[in-house]
Amino acid sequence: MSLKELQESFIKAFDSGQEKNQFTQFVKAKHLLSAEKGFSIYLNSIRGGLTSGLSIVFPACKNIVGEDFFNKMALSYIQETPSYSPDVGEYGKYFSEFIKRFPPASHLSYLSDVAKLEWAWHKAFNGLDAKSLDFAKLQDIDVEETNNIQFFMPENASLIESEYPILHIWTISQDDYQGDEVVHLEEGGEYLIVWRKGLEVFIERLTEPQWQLLQAIQMGKTISEIANEFSGDLTQLLPELTSCGWVTDFEVES
Amino acid sequence: MKAEGRAQTQQSIYGVGVGLRPQHFSYIFKHRPKVPWFEILTDNYLVDGGPMLSRLEKIRADYPIVMHGVGLSIGSTDPLNINYLKKIRQLMEFIHPTFVSDHLCWSSIHGRYFHELLPLPYTEEALNHVVARVEQVQEILGTQILLENVSSYITYRESTMTEWEFLTEISKKSGCLILLDINNIYVSAYNHHFDCQKYLNHIPVDRVAQFHMAGCKDYKNYLLDSHGESIQSPVLNLYQQAIKRFGAIPTSLERDNNIPEFNVLFNEAQQLQEMMNECIYVA
Known part of the structure; x- marks a missing residue:
């Protein structure tokens, strides 16, 4: 396994959202921390970090729909929108367009x-x-x-x-x-x-x-x-x- | 650029500094707390203009600053992000930081950023790759950088060396210095069953320029580097060991979640300062 192969396998694993994946095959299992658990900590941390970043930029949207709805909306956005900038502040660029297409928010036309x-x-x-x-x-x-x-x-x-x-x-x-x-x-x-x-x-x-x-x-x-x-x-x-x-x-x- | 030993600093820093967070700007402007220096999250200030830069400039007038980033992705197999480095260089020219640091990790591949400090496999390939990139970064930034050990929740089958061997070799071969995060050593040692003291003993004294201290959270099966609570007492004990070995290395207290009033952090930083003073006194 080359370093590049390992890093590429992480993209696939992240996009699949599955705890058992190609990336975890490269991970050494521990007694209390399995490869799958270790991967899921990163998966949740990435999702949590991006959700938190979105809630900082879109506080009014969060207040309108409530935290649970906002987090679900953010998670859907994260699943379909990769970040292509090291600046997490750029990540919400397409959020407004996404909301327009997000079926559970269709009743909130504004x-x-x-x-x-x-x-x-x-x-x-x-x-x-x-x-x-x-x-x-x-x-x-x-x-x-x-x-x-x-x-x-x-x-x-x-x-x-x-x-x-x-x-x-x-x-x-x-x-x-x-x-x-x-x-x-x-x-x-x-x-x-x-x-x-x-x-x-x-x-x-x-x-x-x-x-x-x-x-x-x-x-x-x-x-x-x-x-x-x-x-x-x-x-x-x-x-x-x-x-x-x-x-x-x-x-x-x- | 390959530099040896401690960095040539813009403005020397001593003692225990505090991570600067926007929630504390007003307090700092009003009370001018006796903090020896502040550490900024570099990425929050890579902006074109506005209040963040203006407030930073105001704080910089009274305090030395160190820059600590999360977006360098030094271990990525992508080409270095030159645009990002240019922005860092611009910010360096603006505030003249004492140190510029980031993490020994990777966070991007094929131009895609995960905004997470993902661990590297500790292999010869990764070592050579990171060394070459650190040299390139130091050339572009015109300064010796510091790399921090990250906390981790996985290790790789392919690794052929320990984390402390990997970190040491990176530092020796590339000329970068080490930002030793004491809490991260504790978290990773718990998660991967290694001996913290062995880690400390292996790191060369003359490569360490800064310490980090922070809180972690116990999830029973593992520890999470949460930065959301006070420092755990085993981490304080480890800090004491670290000061004994490395000396009164400038230390910053990090807090990124559940951010309390500034005074709470100030008091925690004071506690670290007292530990540092005591170790110096005993020595």
Whole structure:
């Protein structure tokens, strides 16, 4: 058995979830600790560690469904989603998409969007610090190049669109929330931006025109492309987004 | 990079430090506890920006820091994750740690990470493989690293040497230093029926740069390296033996689960400090 063969056999053993497997053939049995028991300690530790990692990133989802349901959902996610990063903080990247396809959560139609919001919060928390727009730099742009200006949102920002009042749901699902815990789904959907300024993460509601403009910016459209497609008042809206800190940089697309 | 003896440190550390956990940031900022140094979980700070880095920078202004990682996967047969090492190097440039350590284990294969410290078979093949990778890591990071003995629940049929022989050879051949986890020795000795004292006696005194102390949990058939409770008294006894053999090696107290108020950990660290002082006094 080579080292590589041993390590490859662990993948198969982990995916099978069976205590008796090809990997345990390489393990020396002990009086009190059989090869199968030894393997199962690792299996449970890996599953437990990843579940705990997910519950740290998605605390509102956990509060909504309760610990048992959350752990079962996490276990299903773990069984179908390998981790391809040494950073366990990256592991929840596909959790929101998974929840959408997780049959036992089908009656909680908003849950996937709440997970999306929590993931955006997590990314904002650990993302690059937001800059302030350098207005002086705008003066250096030649007049004929102004149509090719491309604006940027803070790199730590995410835009979320939901059919449900997820900010309200998220708010009442916080550990320290005190107050009315009733949310009516008929409150309707919302457009949100999640971003961090300084050390604080903000979740803010956007108007539809703000949302449309930020989405166009996020897609990398130039100012002339936006002007052609956008029906709102750019001269009012762009300074508004800038003063909110949601537009923080620009460059001239060559 | 092949270095000999003790590491050339950024800032020397002495005594018993404490594992830095985000739950304790506010307390530390407010009370500035008399802890000689902190150990960070490297992987928690490999982020692009934000509060974690900002708080770390604030703590670094007042305390020496050592970096302790879990994602290196030094024993994996995959190529080294250069992107991960670059991030470690960036963090090193940011906080100038006294030591940079990880575990003598593997945790990934075919790019897939298990986020677990899986033991290696103690074979010539694994030895040569790890030695070559440690040399590469030290070259990339520009520093001598420390490798920690892990607690384990399995051993392999193919192993041809003991854990202490394997660890010693890795250190001697690659030039890395040893982070000796006293609790891990105790846990593995219980699980695999070997003699802790024999383990300690075999490790060369000049290769050990740091100790770890933590709590474990008794499941009757085996011990689990849980990091969720106070240190067991047999582990304290073993620590005493370790200080007698290796001297007043900088020691960090780890706690990752059931994290109590900072004062509880501080008092436990003080207990270790007193043991260390007593051994020095007797010596």
